[in-house]
Amino acid sequence: MKAALFVEPFHLDVAEKQLPPLYDDNLLIKINTCGICGTDYHIFSGTALAKKNTVLGHEFSGVIIDKGKNCVNFEIGDKVVIDPNIYCGKCKFCKEGKVNFCVNHKALGVTLDGGFAEYAVIPSSQAYIIPDNLPLSEASFAEPISCCIRGIDRAQIKVGEIVSIIGGGTIGLIMLQLAKISGAAIIIVIEPVEHKRQLAKELGADFVFSPYDNQLVASIKDLTHGGPHLAIECVGKTETAALAIELVIRGGNVVIFGQPQLNSKLEFNLYEAFKNEITIKTSFLNPFTFSRAVELLSNKKIDVSKFPVTEVGFDSLPDILKNGYNSTSLKYQFKN
Ligand SMILES: [Zn+2]
Ligand SMILES: [Zn+2]
Structure with a gap:
């Protein structure tokens, strides 16, 4: 063959x-x-x-x-x-x-x-x-969805929370739909490419931002009265991981989902993260989540057709x- x-x-x-x-x-x-x-x-x-x-x-x-x-x-x-x-x-x-x-x-x-x-x-x-x-x-x-389900499980979204997703590629747009199913009250997607931001809106994002927007962090904190409860990083870069940590509200959760480079090192304000009790989690592979991914696709609860x-x-x-x-x-x- x-x-x-x-x-x-x-x-x-x-x-x-x-x-x-x-x-x-x-x-x-x-x-x-x-x-x-x-x-x-x-x-x-x-x-x-x-x-x-x-x-x-x-x-x-x-x-x-x-x-x-x-x-x-x-x-x-x-x-x-x-x-x-x-x-x-x-x-x-x-x-x-x-x-x-x-x-x-x-x-x-x-x-x-x-x-x-x-x-x-x-x-x-x-x-x-x-x-x-x-x-x-x-x-x-199904495979990327199963990995995203692991990320969502790790995030432990509570119904009514405000969720931000950094990166509006395939993974970000799957995360967006999973966050919606999980009961997020507001979903914000940060993505540099215009037509991906548009697609994010079509798939249920309440607000979209470009990472190059002036005053990005301040605008989102303002809009959400202090910041989202959760930031899911779907890019795999240190800048976007640092942004996730900076963005969330006090007591908020960060899930690092995008695969980083082998030796990348992250710098962030440790004092701010300490004072704000920021929880930082990562998500790796898809343990026991594959059948749920197949169910969601089969029952048209996740839309990848667009x-x-x-x-x-x-x-x-x-x-x-x-x-x-x-x-x-x-x-x-x-x-x-
Ligand atoms: Zn893959
Ligand atoms: Zn083993």
């Missing part, structure tokens, strides 16, 4: 790769869509780690075309979306239910072959059946990863 292999930083090879054997607990998936994620850009440019010669891509959906004999809960022809994260179940963290810290953590598309390929052989434990009326391209958003998607084939995949995101397209999706 044809597949896009990560050779080393800045080198993605589109080549023929032999499919592994189909064991009893495995499904053979004909891949339909695989979302290109910020993590893929990080891996490509060497700022996140991946195993060499692995097929990248961890946000994928497709159709089952063969199955091992133990896969009794699946039928050939089922449409599925894949949770890429595989935990050992045996280490200290797994046994404490903290699977996202698993010391033997593996991930399809990072340390095992993933979704930038024609086919994938995957453990059936990773597959979730989706209903017929959910398009496979929309289903591929996200402007650019489809990418094998030919243009290396260039897309090399050039990084452009600000007009919200999401690139690899399509077979």
Whole structure:
């Protein structure tokens, strides 16, 4: 089959790769869509780690075309979306239910072959059946949604709170919808690109700001009588993390969700954070949240159909990863 292999930083090879054997607990998936994620850009440019010669891509959906004999809960022809994260179940963290810290953590598309390929052989434990009326391209958003649910769980939003979201890309716009479902009274999105701010409004943001607005922090504090109760950072930069900490009201919560660079260090006013009892949390991977993501998508409680998607084939995949995101397209999706 044809597949896009990560050779080393800045080198993605589109080549023929032999499919592994189909064991009893495995499904053979004909891949339909695989979302290109910020993590893929990080891996490509060497700022996140991946195993060499692995097929990248961890946000994928497709159709089952063969199955091992133990896969009794699946039928050939089922449409599925894949949770890429595989935990050992045996280490200290797994046994404490903290699977996202698993010391033997593996991930399809990072340390095992993933979704930038024609086919994938995957453990059936990773597959979730989706209903017929959910398009496979929309289903591929289940992985980022499952990670966002972890962030929302960590945020512990209370009904009626004021929530700010920093970054209006795919993640920010999913967070916005989850915050709304969770009962936020006011949702503020901070995003530099005009059409993303517009989309945020369409999806339920009450107020949108550009980070370049004059007096950004003062305006939001004024508007919210002291600041939002919660700031969710969805960019992964130190400036936006510092902004989140500065923005929230006394006693407020900050969730750092965007993936930072490997060695980034954050500077903020420790005295102000101390005096204001600011809680800073992070959110990592998607422990036990994938089925909720599939339910929300399947029941149309999260709308990804308005996200402007650019489809990418094998030919243009290396260039897309090399050039990084452009600000007009919200999401690139690899399509077979
Ligand atoms: Zn991802
Ligand atoms: Zn483990």
